[in-house]
Amino acid sequence: AGGYWVGPTIIEGVTPEMAAAREEIFGPVLSVIRVPNLDKAIEIENANPYGNASSIYTSSGDLARRVIDRVEAGMCGVNIGVPVPREPFGFGGWNDSCFGHGNITGWDGYRFWTRQRKLTSKWAVQRDHNWMS
Numbered sequence: 627a628g629g630y631w632v633g634p635t636i637i638e639g640v641t642p643e644m645a646a647a648r649e650e651i652f653g654p655v656l657s658v659i660r661v662p663n664l665d666k667a668i669e670i671e672n673a674n675p676y677g678n679a680s681s682i683y684t685s686s687g688d689l690a691r692r693v694i695d696r697v698e699a700g701m702c703g704v705n706i707g708v709p710v711p712r713e714p715f716g717f718g719g720w721n722d723s724c725f726g727h728g729n730i731t732g733w734d735g736y737r738f739w740t741r742q743r744k745l746t747s748k749w750a751v752q753r754d755h756n757w758m759s
Contacts, residue, residue: 642670650676664693672698681707 634654640646646657647670661667671680680699684690690704 642673648674650678664689668693668696672696679703 632653632655635656637646637655637657640657640659642648642659644657646655647659651657659667659670661670677699679701680693680697681703682690682693683705684693694702694704
């Protein structure tokens with residue numbers, strides 16, 4: 627079929643200064659940065675100029691909530707690899723990952739592709755002067 631393809635790849639020993647950590651890689655690539663604790667992981671994540679997606683694997687709801695509340699990403703996944711955008715959910719990263727106007731789907735898409743109309747009607751005849759009530 628031609629073209630350029632990247633097969634599933636794991637890059638071990640990545641540091642925050644490396645291109646594999648600083649640039650968005652759209653493909654089946656996992657860049658592994660080892661950290662001493664969760665706080666350091668979130669610090670490294672949030673220092674990156676991009677904010678497309680973030681995932682955490684855990685059996686702890688409390689830990690998942692702590693990450694979701696602190697990580698700067700437009701899409702967050704818990705126990706899934708990449709939080710893939712689907713129709714009912716908004717898509718779009720934060721920070722330098724976001725471009726264009728709004729998100730592809732979700733409320734921004736709804737607002738972009740629709741025209742709102744307010745309709746007021748009253749069927750009963752009002753004989754008094756306070757006809758607005």
